[in-house]
Amino acid sequence: MEKDGNDMTRSDLTVSAEEMERQKEFTAEIRQMPGRPESFYVVTYGCQMNAHDSEKLSGMLQEMGMTEAEDREQADFVIFNTCCVRENAERRALGNVTWLKEIRKRNPGLVIAVCGCMIQEPGMAEKMLKQYKFINLAFGTSNLWKFPELLYRTLNTDRNTVVVENEDVIPEGLPISRARKEAAYITVMYGCNNYCSYCIVPYVRGRERSREPASILREAEELLRSDVQEIMLLGQNVNSYGKDLGGGMSFAGLLRELDAMGIPRIRFMTSHPKDLSDKLIETMGSCGHILPQFHLPVQSGSDRMLKEMNRHYTRSQYLDRVRKLRAAVPGIGLSTDIIVGFPGETEADFADTMALVEEVRYDSAFTFIYSPRVGTRAAEMDGQIDPEVSKERIQKLIALQEGLQQETMARFVGMEEEALIEGFSRRSTLEVSGKGRHGISITLRGGAEDIGRIVRCRITGLKNNTLTAERI
Ligand code: SF4
Structure with missing residues (x-):
C-alpha cells in the first residue's frame, strides 16, 4: 500500500547512500563513454528553485566530464529546465525546444533533454515526446537526483527516455556548480x-x-x-x-x-x-x-x-x-x-x-x-x-x-547602505551594481575588483527602480 505524506518517515524520504552511490557510478560510466557529449548548456525557466536545480544539473554534468558551452548552439547536450506556474513560461519553453530541431540539423549528434515542473504535469512528458520526437530525454522535478542514470540510459541504449515518477524524496550530496561565488x-x-x-x-x-x-x-x-x-x-x-x-x-x-x-x-x-x-x-x-x-x-x-x-x-x-x-x-x-x-x-x-x-x-x-x-x-x-x-x-x-x-x-536617499556587487551596470563599464540590504538594486562607480564584495555606500538618488550611490 502506498504511504501518504503523513505516514512517511524520515528514512523513507531521504534517498539512501547506496542509491546516491549508484548515481555516482553512472556518472563515472558516462565520463568513460566513447562519443559522449563533450559540452552542455542548461536553459532555465522560472523561479529560484529552478535556478538552483539548474546549478545541480550543471554540477552533475561537469562531474560527467562535460564543460559548459558559451551558448546553446555550441553545445552537444542541451537541457531545458522548465516551469509550469504560468502558461507564458510553458509556451516560451516549447517554442525554444522547437527551435533546437533546427540546430539538430546542423549537429546531428545533439542530445536534447527537457526536465522540470512542466514535465511533472500529468501526461505532459508523453504528450511532448509524441509531439516533439526529436527530444531524447524527459524527466520530472522529483527525478532530478537520478539524472546520471537517466542520461546513461539515453546515451547508451534508448534515445527516447521518459521518466516521471512522483517521488517525494530528499536527495543529499548532489554536486552543485554555483552560478555565483559570492x-x-x-x-x-x-x-x-x-x-x-x-x-x-x-x-x-x-x-x-x-x-x-x-x-x-x-x-x-x-x-x-x-x-x-x-x-x-x-x-x-x-x-x-x-x-x-x-x-x-x-x-x-x-x-x-x-x-x-x-x-x-x-x-x-x-x-x-x-x-x-x-x-x-x-x-x-x-x-x-x-x-x-x-x-x-x-x-x-x-x-x-x-x-x-x-x-x-x-x-x-x-x-x-x-x-x-x-x-x-x-x-x-x-x-x-x-x-x-x-x-x-x-x-x-x-x-x-x-x-x-x-x-x-x-x-x-x-x-x-x-x-x-x-x-x-x-x-x-x-x-x-x-x-x-x-x-x-x-x-x-x-x-x-x-x-x-x-x-x-x-526614503533611502541620504542613508548609508551596503551593496553586494554582482557585476557591471548595464549602462556603463565605469559603474557596478548590486543589491542593498533592503533588497533594492544599487548602482555606483566601481570596477572589476568590487564584484563579489560588499561595498559601503551612501544613497544619493534614484533612477527608475534603482538607487544610485557613492562609496563611503
Ligand atoms: S500552493 Fe503555490 S502559491 Fe500556494 S503556497 Fe504553495 S507554492 Fe505558493
Whole structure:
C-alpha cells in the first residue's frame, strides 16, 4: 500500500547512500563513454528553485566530464529546465525546444533533454515526446537526483527516455556548480502542502518535506569557508520549515543558528502570510545577519478573493503581519506578488487590491494576470475574467505601484547602505551594481575588483527602480 505524506518517515524520504552511490557510478560510466557529449548548456525557466536545480544539473554534468558551452548552439547536450506556474513560461519553453530541431540539423549528434515542473504535469512528458520526437530525454522535478542514470540510459541504449515518477524524496550530496561565488542558494525544504486554488506547484513538486537542520548547517558552513557573502534559503513556503521534523526545529530556529554562524547576509524566499509567526518576526528583528527585507505574497486585497484562492488569511490578518514586521525591523524592504483577473474578481475586489497596495506601500511588487492551470481548482471555476478586463486592471495596478515605489524608495536617499556587487551596470563599464540590504538594486562607480564584495555606500538618488550611490 502506498504511504501518504503523513505516514512517511524520515528514512523513507531521504534517498539512501547506496542509491546516491549508484548515481555516482553512472556518472563515472558516462565520463568513460566513447562519443559522449563533450559540452552542455542548461536553459532555465522560472523561479529560484529552478535556478538552483539548474546549478545541480550543471554540477552533475561537469562531474560527467562535460564543460559548459558559451551558448546553446555550441553545445552537444542541451537541457531545458522548465516551469509550469504560468502558461507564458510553458509556451516560451516549447517554442525554444522547437527551435533546437533546427540546430539538430546542423549537429546531428545533439542530445536534447527537457526536465522540470512542466514535465511533472500529468501526461505532459508523453504528450511532448509524441509531439516533439526529436527530444531524447524527459524527466520530472522529483527525478532530478537520478539524472546520471537517466542520461546513461539515453546515451547508451534508448534515445527516447521518459521518466516521471512522483517521488517525494530528499536527495543529499548532489554536486552543485554555483552560478555565483559570492551568493549561494540553499534549499531548506521541498514541496508545498497549501493547494492555493490557482497553483500547480503542490501537484508537481509534491508534499512539504524539510531537510534535516544538520545537513543545512553543514552546507552553510562549507559556503562560509569558501568565502560566500550571502545565502538565500529556498523553499516554496519556508515559514512552515520543520513542521514535518517532529518539533525539532522551526524556521526561526534555523535562522538563529545560521545567524550565529556569522554568514554576512542571509535572505530567504518564499513566505506564506498564514505561517509567518511572531517568533519569526522577532528573529528578524534580533539577528543582525538576516537582511531587512521580506517577500510576503498577498495575491489579492479582497477577502472574498483570498477565500476563493484558498489562502487561509484575511486582508486584516495580512496587514497585521506587515505592521508587526515594520515594528520589529524599521525600514524593512517589503515586496509582494499580486494576481489580477482571478475567476469572479469584480471591480470592487480589484479596488480592494488597489487600496491595499496604496496602504502597504511596497518597495516592489510582482504583478500577474491570472493564468488557468489544468488540474487546479481555479481552472474549473465559473466567472473566468475577460482577458481585456484583466489587462486593463493590471495596467492600473502597475501604474499605481510604480508611482508609489518612487515615493517609498526616496526614503533611502541620504542613508548609508551596503551593496553586494554582482557585476557591471548595464549602462556603463565605469559603474557596478548590486543589491542593498533592503533588497533594492544599487548602482555606483566601481570596477572589476568590487564584484563579489560588499561595498559601503551612501544613497544619493534614484533612477527608475534603482538607487544610485557613492562609496563611503
Ligand atoms: S503556497 Fe500556494 S502559491 Fe505558493 S507554492 Fe504553495 S500552493 Fe503555490
